[in-house]
Amino acid sequence: MSVTDTSAMSWREWLLSERPQSRSQARLGRAYMTWRRFTANQLAVVGLFIILALVFVAIFAGLLAPYSPVVGDLRGSRLLPPDWAHWMGTDDQGRDILSRVIYGSRLTLYVIVLVALIAAPIGLVVGTVAGYAGGWTDAVLMRITDIFLAFPKLILALAFVAALGPGIENAIIAIAITSWPPYARIARAETLMVRNSDYIKAVEIMGASPGRIILRHIMPMCISSLIVRVTLDMAGIIIIAAGLGFLGLGAQPPLPEWGAMIASGRRFILDQWWVAAMPGMAILIVSLGFNLLGDGLRDALDPRSSGQ
Amino acid sequence: MSVDKNLLEVENLKVRFPTRTGVIEAVRGVSFSLGRERLGIVGESGSGKSQTGRAIMGLTDPRAEVTADRLEFDGIDLRSLPARERRALRGKRVAMILQDPKYSLDPVISIGRQIVETLRTHEKVSRAEARERALDMLAAVQIRDPKRVFDLYPHEVSGGMGQRAMIAMMLVAGPELLIADEPTSALDVTVQLDVLAILDRLVADRGMGLIFISHDLRLVSSFCDRVVVMYAGKVVEQLPASELANAQHPYTQGLLDCMPKIGADRHPLPVLARKAEWAA
Amino acid sequence: MSVAHTTNEPGRRSKKASALGFALLRFVFIAAVTFLGLIAVTFFIGRVMPIDPVLAIVGDRAPASVVAAARQQYGFDLPVWQQFLLYVQKALQGDFGTSVLSTYPVMQDIRRVFPATLELATVGTLIGLLFGIPLGVLAAVKRGSFIDQAVRVIGLIGYSMPIFWLGLLGLLVFYARLGWVEGPGRIGIAYEYTFTPVTGLYLLDAIIQRDWGVFRDVFSHIILPASLLGYISMAYISRMTRSFMLNELAQEYVVAARAKGLSEARIIWGHALRNAAVPLVTVIALSYATLLEGSVLTETVFSWPGIGLYLTNSLQNADMNAVLGATVVIGAVFIALNLLSDLLYQLLDPRTRS
Numbered sequence: 001m002s003v004t005d006t007s008a009m010s011w012r013e014w015l016l017s018e019r020p021q022s023r024s025q026a027r028l029g030r031a032y033m034t035w036r037r038f039t040a041n042q043l044a045v046v047g048l049f050i051i052l053a054l055v056f057v058a059i060f061a062g063l064l065a066p067y068s069p070v071v072g073d074l075r076g077s078r079l080l081p082p083d084w085a086h087w088m089g090t091d092d093q094g095r096d097i098l099s100r101v102i103y104g105s106r107l108t109l110y111v112i113v114l115v116a117l118i119a120a121p122i123g124l125v126v127g128t129v130a131g132y133a134g135g136w137t138d139a140v141l142m143r144i145t146d147i148f149l150a151f152p153k154l155i156l157a158l159a160f161v162a163a164l165g166p167g168i169e170n171a172i173i174a175i176a177i178t179s180w181p182p183y184a185r186i187a188r189a190e191t192l193m194v195r196n197s198d199y200i201k202a203v204e205i206m207g208a209s210p211g212r213i214i215l216r217h218i219m220p221m222c223i224s225s226l227i228v229r230v231t232l233d234m235a236g237i238i239i240i241a242a243g244l245g246f247l248g249l250g251a252q253p254p255l256p257e258w259g260a261m262i263a264s265g266r267r268f269i270l271d272q273w274w275v276a277a278m279p280g281m282a283i284l285i286v287s288l289g290f291n292l293l294g295d296g297l298r299d300a301l302d303p304r305s306s307g308q
Numbered sequence: 309m310s311v312d313k314n315l316l317e318v319e320n321l322k323v324r325f326p327t328r329t330g331v332i333e334a335v336r337g338v339s340f341s342l343g344r345e346r347l348g349i350v351g352e353s354g355s356g357k358s359q360t361g362r363a364i365m366g367l368t369d370p371r372a373e374v375t376a377d378r379l380e381f382d383g384i385d386l387r388s389l390p391a392r393e394r395r396a397l398r399g400k401r402v403a404m405i406l407q408d409p410k411y412s413l414d415p416v417i418s419i420g421r422q423i424v425e426t427l428r429t430h431e432k433v434s435r436a437e438a439r440e441r442a443l444d445m446l447a448a449v450q451i452r453d454p455k456r457v458f459d460l461y462p463h464e465v466s467g468g469m470g471q472r473a474m475i476a477m478m479l480v481a482g483p484e485l486l487i488a489d490e491p492t493s494a495l496d497v498t499v500q501l502d503v504l505a506i507l508d509r510l511v512a513d514r515g516m517g518l519i520f521i522s523h524d525l526r527l528v529s530s531f532c533d534r535v536v537v538m539y540a541g542k543v544v545e546q547l548p549a550s551e552l553a554n555a556q557h558p559y560t561q562g563l564l565d566c567m568p569k570i571g572a573d574r575h576p577l578p579v580l581a582r583k584a585e586w587a588a
Numbered sequence: 589m590s591v592a593h594t595t596n597e598p599g600r601r602s603k604k605a606s607a608l609g610f611a612l613l614r615f616v617f618i619a620a621v622t623f624l625g626l627i628a629v630t631f632f633i634g635r636v637m638p639i640d641p642v643l644a645i646v647g648d649r650a651p652a653s654v655v656a657a658a659r660q661q662y663g664f665d666l667p668v669w670q671q672f673l674l675y676v677q678k679a680l681q682g683d684f685g686t687s688v689l690s691t692y693p694v695m696q697d698i699r700r701v702f703p704a705t706l707e708l709a710t711v712g713t714l715i716g717l718l719f720g721i722p723l724g725v726l727a728a729v730k731r732g733s734f735i736d737q738a739v740r741v742i743g744l745i746g747y748s749m750p751i752f753w754l755g756l757l758g759l760l761v762f763y764a765r766l767g768w769v770e771g772p773g774r775i776g777i778a779y780e781y782t783f784t785p786v787t788g789l790y791l792l793d794a795i796i797q798r799d800w801g802v803f804r805d806v807f808s809h810i811i812l813p814a815s816l817l818g819y820i821s822m823a824y825i826s827r828m829t830r831s832f833m834l835n836e837l838a839q840e841y842v843v844a845a846r847a848k849g850l851s852e853a854r855i856i857w858g859h860a861l862r863n864a865a866v867p868l869v870t871v872i873a874l875s876y877a878t879l880l881e882g883s884v885l886t887e888t889v890f891s892w893p894g895i896g897l898y899l900t901n902s903l904q905n906a907d908m909n910a911v912l913g914a915t916v917v918i919g920a921v922f923i924a925l926n927l928l929s930d931l932l933y934q935l936l937d938p939r940t941r942s
Contacts, residue, residue, distance in 0.1 A: 013924055043741065058777050091631030147625030150923045152881035155899070156629070159915045162903050163633045243885050247900055262753050266889075267754050270764045287748035295744060362665070367846050412838035414859050416866065416938055426848045461938040477848065533672030 017083035037300040044296020050289025053237050058105040061222055067096035069103035070254045079272045089274040091265065093254075098273065100256035101282045108259045108286060111172055111241045114228050119177035123183020124222060128214050130184070131191025142188065149181040154240055161249040168251040171244045184228055190222040228297060259285050315485055315517040316342040316364065319378035323359045323368055334359040334372075336541035342485070346511065346518040348528030350563070351538035356573035357521045359536030360538070361487045364519070365404050381485065400430040402479040404487040405507075409470030413462035419473045420446075420458030421478050429489045430481045432553050433576065444477040472506060479510060485517045493522070504531060525563045526554075537563070540587035559586055611934055615927050626919045627679045630912045636769060659676060659857070661856030689905050690791025694913035703788025704774055705887065705894030709879040711791070716821025716875060721861075721868075723822070724829025728837060729856060739826055751882055755889035758812050761879055768936035770808040772891035779805055813890045817882055821875045828871040832864035839863075866937045873929030877922045 072094030088097035130141035159173035182275035244250035245259025265276030320549035446454035714913035794803035884896035
């Protein structure tokens with residue numbers, strides 16, 4: 001016991017050392033300080049816990065769900081209120097809502113991961129190219145960015161889905177198209193900060209092509225702030241995806257997408273409230289988790305704007 | 309207490325800021341007394357001179373802890389005074405001038421209205437009368453066109469004009485004690501003397517007590533009757549301004565040596581000595 | 589006082605006016621470019637659509653000659669860039685074609701439904717302001733306290749709320765169970781055919797006509813959806829108010845105001861909030877714009893006959909002209925509000941005025 005205690009203490013001291021012996025020690029030490037600031041914010045830890053729970057549930061959905069998410073018992077268990085057999089009740093097709101909510105977590109994760117994977121690189125490329133090239137390229141690219149930024153996101157996504165046709169993939173594409181502009185802004189700002197620095201000049205003199213400079217030397221500098229911003233946007237993505245699902249433009253039945261589940265429960269809201277209420281609760285909790293996490297992250301990474 | 313004719317009595321004043329890493333002691337047992345005279349408090353930045361002024365005003369950050377064996381203004385014990393009465397004193401009997409008018413005047417309210425506000429906080433006067441008195445006050449700080457300046461916003465006037473407006477705002481209700489915290493440091497050298505002259509005349513005419521906080525020993529010695537020298541939250545020396553040349557404490561001597569004298573030998577360039585034992 | 593000031597100095601005034609004029613010109617330019625972009629994006633959306641727009645007009649089974657004639661009539665036989673110019677030209681005249689669903693010109697439809705959305709978003713923003721500003725101020729003043737934490741959590745929940753779901757629950761609780769408010773729609777059946785709107789903003793119309801029965805009915809319809817939108821708006825406004833107030837309360841003029849002997853209330857509301865109000869106006873305009881967006885889902889839930897419901901109805905019926913028209917109009921209002929907030933900022937801050 002005492003052995004582990006002292007080793008933990010020395011780890012802490014090693015991390016908090018004022019004179020780090022190596023660059024990795026300094027980096028880890030800084031990460032540790034950020035972590036400490038982050039965990040000092042209890043709400044942020046709750047947020048992190050919610051996200052971890054979401055990932056856990058999504059991975060082990062097959063084990064956790066007591067029933068099938070798509071096949072229900074139409075004869076015996078239509079629209080049953082929550083009880084011990086069905087914790088969240090059943091829907092109009094006799095399906096267990098808890099199982100559908102559990103499987104729905106996979107769709108939610110699928111949407112946010114794909115949107116992030118599509119939108120962030122678009123923003124990264126547009127922003128770094130605009131920032132590095134400057135001049136007309138910059139002016140044109142940023143004007144386009146501003147135009148997309150001027151659109152209300154949900155409306156633009158709606159219009160895109162209307163054109164592409166409903167479906168979860170199209171919804172993801174539409175949300176990604178509306179999500180990239182802030183990333184481009186951030187990437188451009190970061191690029192402007194490093195583009196005149198000596199190390200960029202050095203690789204220029206060594207004859208590196210602009211493409212290589214952007215890809216190998218500028219983009220890596222933008223990644224970390226971009227990741228933070230993407231995390232902050234996750235809650236918004238969930239809400240928009242659910243909104244599209246609710247309007248019947250996102251995931252199609254019988255997929256257990258939470259927004260679409262609310263839409264199908266809408267007809268029964270007055271008498272069988274749980275059909276719509278349960279998936280909505282799931283959306284609220286997950287989205288709140290991302291918001292709490294993002295809020296804590298913002299405070300931890302930027303102590304000046306911290307609430308304390 | 310009534311035997312005491314002094315305007316202000318400060319004994320063993322301490323200001324502490326608790327932080328995550330420990331307690332920071334900004335002021336560590338400062339004592340002095342003040343009559344209707346001009347007292348200079350001199351020290352480097354971080355010596356606690358500004359915190360001393362703010363503690364007297366009752367404007368210390370609420371997270372800080374202020375203690376004193378004695379803190380009296382005109383026989384009133386400031387330590388036990390309820391917040392409401394303490395507030396009634398501020399602006400009415402004790403006032404403070406801050407360093408930079410660019411930041412210490414409210415940017416979205418016209419100068420005239422800010423002066424009127426002080427007056428109407430402390431006296432029941434009509435709008436018209438308040439305006440008249442504010443205009444008089446602007447004239448008293450030698451603003452040539454008070455009517456015009458009255459309606460200007462702080463960003464529309466120069467630094468010197470802004471600081472005069474600040475003085476007008478703080479003196480309009482006729483305080484007996486004025487704390488001036490680096491009132492000329494943010495101003496151009498050319499207008500510093502004008503502002504000082506105005507301040508000097510007003511203090512003399514109205515028979516006010518003045519605490520003049522500055523890092524500039526020469527300025528303080530030429531402007532004040534008495535000088536308190538602070539170092540690391542403590543008073544290291546207190547002496548009449550006229551006897552500054554005979555200062556005993558090495559820190560004061562060091563401050564004096566830092567000032568260039570015409571015709572004197574400049575080699576080697578003196579360096580201000582700081583010793584840990586002075587702070588003990 | 590200000591009258592005397594301006595008449596004393598006509599020169600100063602005209603200088604101000606010209607500076608403002610220049611700013612205005614710049615805004616108009618930016619607005620024009622952004623608006624053109626908006627039209628271009630919707631044009632593009634219309635092109636990528638897998639549905640043939642001509643077939644959508646004449647129907648699948650129309651003979652080839654009719655299709656060809658229609659193709660020519662609507663300019664679909666022209667090169668894409670000419671089609672785009674035509675589209676821009678028409679859009680600028682407010683011509684977005686005819687709605688297949690309603691058979692009216694899209695613009696006429698929008699003009700009919702827009703006041704409903706405007707009314708809902710306005711009442712929502714007012715509710716958001718009414719609660720958001722005091723809560724934000726309180727959180728800033730009591731920084732780090734329980735109240736601050738509570739305001740933060742309430743705000744984050746607002747950010748995380750799927751508003752359509754909240755709307756359904758609201759209807760369930762306040763309409764169906766408690767019966768405190770009226771249900772979906774804008775106005776009760778009893779008044780629907782006797783009430784003649786003037787402005788299209790029913791609350792205002794009821795006041796103008798001094799018809800208090802209608803007013804009560806309309807109010808009872810609008811209060812629930814507007815409160816929900818107001819909650820979303822409050823989340824945003826309280827958060828921004830807190831952050832602006834913290835910034836202002838750290839300023840030197842606050843110390844000076846205390847040194848003058850002002851009460852904390854006066855310092856907070858009369859000085860700090862007054863300074864914070866300048867950036868807050870921007871926030872309020874943006875929040876208003878966000879509510880226009882949020883109204884799409886809210887209107888669907890509450891069967892509120894505004895532009896959001898119009899848009900979703902058109903979507904579900906693949907009425908592309910209506911969809912794109914509504915998108916352009918909402919986008920245009922959004923842009924206008926954004927620019928207006930910038931302009932208001934300039935007007936309100938005396939530092940940028942001169």
